[in-house]
Amino acid sequence: MADKKISDLGLLAVADATDLVPLVDVSGSVTKKTTVGGLAAAVIANIPNASIPSSKLSLGAQSSKVVTGQATSSTSYTDLTTVGPAVTVTISANGMALVFLNATMFSAQTSMGFAISGATTVAADDVNCILINTVTSRLSGAFLVTGLNAGSTTFTAKYKVGSGTGTFVDRVISVIPL
Incomplete structure (x- = not known):
């Protein structure tokens, strides 16, 4: 040679x-x-x-926002009249994503979480949620999600209240596949 x-x-x-x-x-x-x-x-x-x-560091991050204020009286995670917001990203072989939630929420014991569908399916839960126990708050939260399957995966915001009716405004979900 x-x-x-x-x-x-x-x-x-x-x-x-x-x-x-x-x-x-x-x-x-x-x-x-x-x-x-x-x-x-x-x-x-x-x-x-x-x-x-x-521009060379794009990880496929996606973000979506619903501005309209909508309410629920469901005590389990559910969709509002305008579903979401939701984003679809491609999860890599390491199976991780960073999820950000942000909303203005009215009413005590009001929660915003997210469900996962596509390559992995996971229901919304109280572990990965933002929660208020006061009357009105603007909240944000970041959650590292691991154990995801590689492939196209959708993250959809879900909502619930502890009691009464909760209203959600300016709802945002952003996901960065890692």
Whole structure:
């Protein structure tokens, strides 16, 4: 292989971290070898701060908002007249997403959670919700969701009250697949 140019070598479609890569060491003007993993680590370590434009960092984040105020008297998680808001994202193999909820809520014991459907199905619950015990509040919450299946997954806001009727305004759900 010493008599072949690198451009004449066959193409490796998928490289493993331990595969070898030729590299010219400019400090000694000599060709050496490194691994794909070693090269990747060196590239990451040598990227100057703030040199990658934000457009190149898109993780497929999605956000949706429903402005209309609507009410429910359901004591279990349910949809309002205008369902959602809801977003659909693609979950990667690591099975994680960061979910943000935000709403203005009126009435004591009022909750906003979310259900998951698609590649993974999970009902809304009191673990991943924002809750008020006062009369009126603007609340936000962030939830790391793990154990999701890879693939297209929809996150839909759901609502409930402890008693009486609760009203929800300016409802927002945002999801960042990780």
